[in-house]
Amino acid sequence: MTDFLQNCIDGVMxxxxxxxxxxxxxxxxxxxxxxxxxxxxSIMLGAYAGTWVYLNFSQNVVLxxxxxxxxxxxxxIYVERLCFWAVRRDATIASMVSSFAIWMQLExxxxxxxxxxxxxxxxxxxxxxxxxxxxxxxSEHISMFLLTLMLLALLHLFLFRTRPGLALRAVADxxxxxxxxxxxxxxxxxxxxxxxxxxxxxxxxxxxxxxSQVTPYFGLWATFKxxxxxxxxxxxxxxxxxxxxLLLGVVEANAFWYGGPVIRDISAYLxxxxxxxxxxxxxxxxxxxxxxxxxxxxx
Amino acid sequence: MPNDYLLTIISNIGMISLIALSAYLxxxxxxxxxxxxxxxxxxxxxxxxxxxxxxxxLWVALLFGSSLAALAAGFVGLLTLRISGxxxxxxxxxxxxxxxxSLFELTYxxxxxxxxxxxxxxxxxxxxxxxxxxxxxxxxxxxxxxxVLLLVLFCLVLIERSPLGMIFRxxxxxxxxxxxxGLNPVRYKVTAAILAGFIAGLGGTLYAHSFTYIEPQMFxxxxxxxxxxxxxxxxxxxxxxxxxxxAIDIGFxxxxxxxxxxxxxxxxxxxxxxLIFMPRxxxxxxxxxxxxxxxxxxxxx
Numbered sequence: 271m272t273d274f275l276q277n278c279i280d281g282v283m284x285x286x287x288x289x290x291x292x293x294x295x296x297x298x299x300x301x302x303x304x305x306x307x308x309x310x311x312s313i314m315l316g317a318y319a320g321t322w323v324y325l326n327f328s329q330n331v332v333l334x335x336x337x338x339x340x341x342x343x344x345x346x347i348y349v350e351r352l353c354f355w356a357v358r359r360d361a362t363i364a365s366m367v368s369s370f371a372i373w374m375q376l377e378x379x380x381x382x383x384x385x386x387x388x389x390x391x392x393x394x395x396x397x398x399x400x401x402x403x404x405x406x407x408x409s410e411h412i413s414m415f416l417l418t419l420m421l422l423a424l425l426h427l428f429l430f431r432t433r434p435g436l437a438l439r440a441v442a443d444x445x446x447x448x449x450x451x452x453x454x455x456x457x458x459x460x461x462x463x464x465x466x467x468x469x470x471x472x473x474x475x476x477x478x479x480x481x482s483q484v485t486p487y488f489g490l491w492a493t494f495k496x497x498x499x500x501x502x503x504x505x506x507x508x509x510x511x512x513x514x515x516l517l518l519g520v521v522e523a524n525a526f527w528y529g530g531p532v533i534r535d536i537s538a539y540l541x542x543x544x545x546x547x548x549x550x551x552x553x554x555x556x557x558x559x560x561x562x563x564x565x566x567x568x569x
Numbered sequence: 570m571p572n573d574y575l576l577t578i579i580s581n582i583g584m585i586s587l588i589a590l591s592a593y594l595x596x597x598x599x600x601x602x603x604x605x606x607x608x609x610x611x612x613x614x615x616x617x618x619x620x621x622x623x624x625x626x627l628w629v630a631l632l633f634g635s636s637l638a639a640l641a642a643g644f645v646g647l648l649t650l651r652i653s654g655x656x657x658x659x660x661x662x663x664x665x666x667x668x669x670x671s672l673f674e675l676t677y678x679x680x681x682x683x684x685x686x687x688x689x690x691x692x693x694x695x696x697x698x699x700x701x702x703x704x705x706x707x708x709x710x711x712x713x714x715x716x717v718l719l720l721v722l723f724c725l726v727l728i729e730r731s732p733l734g735m736i737f738r739x740x741x742x743x744x745x746x747x748x749x750x751g752l753n754p755v756r757y758k759v760t761a762a763i764l765a766g767f768i769a770g771l772g773g774t775l776y777a778h779s780f781t782y783i784e785p786q787m788f789x790x791x792x793x794x795x796x797x798x799x800x801x802x803x804x805x806x807x808x809x810x811x812x813x814x815x816a817i818d819i820g821f822x823x824x825x826x827x828x829x830x831x832x833x834x835x836x837x838x839x840x841x842x843x844l845i846f847m848p849r850x851x852x853x854x855x856x857x858x859x860x861x862x863x864x865x866x867x868x869x870x
Contacts, residue, residue, distance in 0.1 A: 305655065307794075352841050361848030363601060367801045368844040370794050375837030382830070490790075501659050536670045543663040550652040 276405050277523040283411035285519020286418035287480070290473035291496030292503060292511035293425065294466040300442035300506040301462040304365045308349050308373040310493030311380075312467065313474035316342030317484050318380045320475065321389045334392050339471035345376065346467025350460060377489060387485060394479040410480045417476060421469065422512065428465070429508075438462055442506070498542050504552030513553045517541075576707045580779055582812075582819050583714040587772030588792065589799035589811035590721060591765040596800050598761040599741035600653060603793050604645070604661030607668040608638035608766040609773040610788030614672065614688060616774025617783060620699040622679045622687055627699055627778065631717075635770030641668075642766020646759040653744070653758065665793060672785035693784030697777055714775050721768055725808045728764075737761055802840060804852030813852060 291310075298306050320338030327333070353368040398409045429435040440448040441458045449455060474492065478484050495518070503514025518538060525537035545552060588609050595602045616634030619625040625633070649660040678687035688694040700710055728734045736757050739747050744754045777783045795818070796811075803814030818836075825832045847853060852860075 352845075356845045358848050361844075363596070363797075363801060364844045364848035366601070367794075367798045368841045370798060371837040371840035371844075373837075374833040375841075378831070378833040378837075497659060497662075501656075505655065532670055532673050536667055539663040539666045539670070543660055543667065546652070546656050546660040546663070547648050550656045 272404050273527060274524065277527045278520050279405055279407060280411070281520030281523030282516050283407065283415050283519070284480075284523065285499075285516040286415045287473060287477040287515070288495050288499040288518050289512040289515025290418055290421065290469060290476070291492055292499035292515045293422075293508065294470045294473070295496045295500040296503075296506055296508060296511040297438075297462060297466050297469075299500070301438060302354060302459060304354060304362045306349065306354070306369050307366060307493060308353070308369040308376060308489075309346075309466075309470060309496060310491065311373045311376040311489030312345040312349060313342050313470045313492050314484075314486070314489035315345050315376045315380050315383075316340075316467075316471045317391065317474045317478050317488060318383050318389075321391055321484055322383055324392050325384075325389070329392070331392055331394050335394070335472075335475050338475045339468055342471030342474065343464055343467040346463045346470070347460070348372075350463035354463075355456060355459060373489065373493075377486065380486060380489075389484050391478040391482055391484045393482045394475070414476045414480050417472075421472060425465075425469065425508075434458075434461055498538060500552075501542060502545055502552055504554045507552070507554050510552050510554040517553065573707050576711050578819060578823060580707070580711040580714050582815050583711070583718050584772045584776045584779065585796070585799075585819065586718055586812050586815045587721065587775070588769045588796040589803075589815050590725065590808065591767075591769035591772075592793075592796040593800035593805065593808070593811040594725070594737070594761055594765045594768065596797070597741045597805055598737040598758055599744060600650070600758060600761070601655075601658045601797065602661045602762075602765070603658050603790060603797070604665035605765065605769045605796050606788045606790070606792040607661075607665035608642050608769040609776070609792065610668060610672065610783075610785070611641055612638040612770030612773030613777035613783050613788070614675070614694065617694060617697045617777040618677065618687065620778065621697050622677075622681070627703075627713075627774075631771060631774045634774040635767045638770025638773065639763045639767035642769075643759060643763040646762030650755050650758045650762065653754075662790065662793075665788075665790065669785050669788050672788070691785065693782060694777075695782040697781045697783070699778050700781070710779060714779070717771055717775065721771065722808055722812075729808065733757075733760075798840070801850050802843065804847075804850030804856070806849070806852045806854040806857035810850055810852045814850070 294309055295306075298304075298309070316338045319341035320334040323337040324334045349369060349372055353365050353372055357365045357368060393410070394413075400407050400409055400412070427435075429439060437448070437453045437458055438461065440451065440453055441455050445455055448458075470492075474488070477492075478488070499515040499518045500511050501514070502517055503510030503512065518541075521541055522534050522538055526534040529537070588605050591608070592602060592605050595605075612634035614634075615637045616630040619630035619633050620627055645661065645664050649657050672688070673691050675688050676690050678685045678689055680686075684696070686696050699705075705713075728737075736747065736752060739750075740754055740757055740761075747754050747757070799814030799818060800811040801814070802817060803812065804810035822832055822836060825835065843851075
């Protein structure tokens with residue numbers, strides 16, 4: 271029982287990283303109803319740029335963070351203009367495949383920047399183990415968790431207290447109606463990509479500095495974890511993305527403890543597969559799916 | 570021998586075309602599958618076990634592997650195609666990753682001629698020696714691959730001209746329309762998924778025997794997304810579209826060896842640019858229609 275609870279604590283701590291990635295996916299999907307496969311790789315390129323600065327230029331963590339976030343945002347905007355803005359709106363598959371082609375491109379650019387397999391990533395947090403009763407928590411995980419919460423609060427303020435946030439939600443809710451209200455959906459798309467890439471860059475920085483290394487697999491990893499967490503929570507739902515990320519973290523931590531790395535990965539996919547069959551709307555998005563299904567049944 | 574090298578590329582194009590065709594069949598029915606590599610992989614393992622460990626002839630193993638793949642595809646389709654769209658795509662991805670990870674745990678070895686042979690988890694499955702044991706040359710095996718490919722193409726053309734093919738395309742255009750016609754979309758989508766699984770399976774068994782060595786990592790998501798991309802690059806208007814996509818990718822990348830290290834930067838950018846102007850590929854429905862008319866007029870005049 272203590273083991274299980276300990277795993278749950280670890281899972282929640284690490285799951286907060288997944289939650290940030292899932293938030294990015296959910297926001298983008300909500301606004302454009304199209305899937306951006308190169309979200310993970312663009313974060314990876316940002317992290318590579320950060321590492322490059324760290325190795326060649328300065329040991330200053332703030333500079334590394336800035337390089338990571340700025341590069342991620344720049345790459346995100348590149349992806350947005352090339353794969354989503356320029357491609358016809360109804361060509362959803364074309365956008366997705368196009369973002370995949372750019373993924374391949376980004377990976378090669380990253381390999382040119384830093385050709386080795388593994389690089390150290392600057393640790394932002396000092397690592398100490400804190401005892402709480404019978405449980406242990408690593409301090410960098412607590413910092414990551416707290417920073418995630420702060421970021422969430424900021425995002426919430428942006429979405430629900432500012433005019434651009436309102437416009438963004440309007441476009442996500444009904445693109446046609448928001449166009450009639452005079453909202454420029456192209457600039458909203460741009461804004462959404464910039465915000466999401468900034469979140470992604472921060473998430474990448476936090477996850478990697480808790481891991482203290484970066485590998486070329488990070489792009490694939492980030493895209494997968496973000497997608498799984500988003501689908502678990504419910505596509506297009508912000509609270510769902512957070513819950514999905516935490517759930518994924520808890521399940522993975524327990525499966526790893528009891529079964530090892532392969533079992534951990536299999537159980538994550540099994541959970542996703544079963545969730546999609548039983549509750550395709552995820553933890554909180556069931557209502558949206560039910561509404562679509564009802565509209566479909568009426569015809 | 571340079572000749573063999575060329576043949577390997579050509580046979581590679583043939584085998585990858587099969588998985589691209591399977592993704593294409595689902596694409597024209599309006600579903601994106603991220604999981605065709607699972608059926609390719611299931612059949613590769615099953616077919617290779619059948620010839621190497623059980624001593625079956627290749628064609629029986631081919632049918633066995635592909636049927637198993639079709640069965641798995643039907644099972645996944647039945648479970649997931651009720652809720653389509655992105656849900657289906659992600660569910661197929663989850664299934665394919667489960668298959669790939671399970672292959673890491675699959676160990677089934679039999680002693681043949683004093684050697685342990687068979688799938689051995691992450692070590693992979695080597696010594697798939699059917700080609701050598703039966704004295705099949707690279708050229709002959711390439712012909713076998715293209716024979717199978719032609720047969721599949723022939724069947725797909727027949728399907729596309731039949732009412733079934735029409736229903737597939739209608740599903741891709743507007744599933745609601747299909748329902749208004751009194752047809753059950755789920756049933757036809759599952760049919761498309763089973764057919765697609767079988768076609769991917771044909772490619773899988775052929776692939777295992779051509780390479781003589783397979784490992785779980787070969788059947789990862791990259792294979793699946795590539796096979797999707799082939800249909801979209803080549804065009805969704807005709808069965809020749811995916812073949813064109815594969816030929817462009819493998820052929821183009823081979824000829825780009827000169828700029829080693831920058832291939833994906835060039836190719837990825839080109840694909841992204843192309844999709845802006847041709848969102849349904851080079852040979853899309855309109856272009857195929859116009860080409861057909863042009864050919865018809867040519868012969869009439």
